[in-house]
Amino acid sequence: MTRPFTAAAILLAVMALPTLGDAQTAPVSADAPIAYSSDDVEYVGGTLTLIGRAELIQGQNRLRADRLAGFSQTGDSRMEATGNVYFVTPDQTIRGDRAIYTTGNDTIVVTGDVILTQGQNVATGSRLTYNTRTESARLEGGSNGRVQGVFYPDSTGN
Template sequence: MTRPLTAAAIVLLAALGVPTLGDAQTAPNNADAPIAWSSDDVQYEGDTLTLIGRAELIQGQNRLRADRLAGFSQTSDSRMEATGNVYFVTPDQTIRGDRAVYTTGNDTIVVTGDVILTQGQNVATGSRLTYNTRTESARLEGGSNGRVQGVFYPSSTGN
């Protein structure tokens, strides 16, 4: 990798706001944590950095992984698109899907396809999950049969 590509990657990832991925679930210092990235190949063209093959971004305890991650830095609205075997993992939950788009302007990640959300033993499935990383609010929409499905395990109270 050449020096200009490294500089471009740092500037683009910083502009994308990747530090805000999952800030609400993790330690307050997560936004200051370094961003580690890896992939089998990397391409940089214009305002787009693309990580190809086992692409992964890690910051603090949060991870975004996919077959392909492409970041687009624009003045008012930067975004990261993930395609193929997408996983967004925080200390508390794992979101899996076929495709995801993270938009920094509204702190939202939208995961589509065969979506599976797990938190502990609890599991919910659907076709589209909209998750706000700042507020931790989520909306899961229906799967192949038009319905959201899940299994929840009650907490043990020790009584």
């Protein structure tokens, strides 16, 4: 393995995906290897960029986009995903136009036409801020200035 690819592999290992997802899957995912694929890869100035059908998978969590760029600054790593962004866990799917994940605060911010699904439940807006450690989320209004959604109550009575 050449030096740039070794640096790139280390950079990926430090990146966000280990803690992305809900608390039930985080311990399993955090210990799992990180697999990545794309049509092209660039490594320039400490930034690894996956271009074209870019995908990171760790455990049961998947981050997919047209372009994924990751870099580390003073111990804080950041991953930027652009174009057809999907973040998928066993329980949720988040879709948007752009996402930024920062390891320092365990937060992913998804913007654009955001769609959050969990089972049959769907919520839409223009900006979703989700903390992967605390599982707290904030969804802000979409093109009409409002958050919209459909919630299906549990039919079993639980």
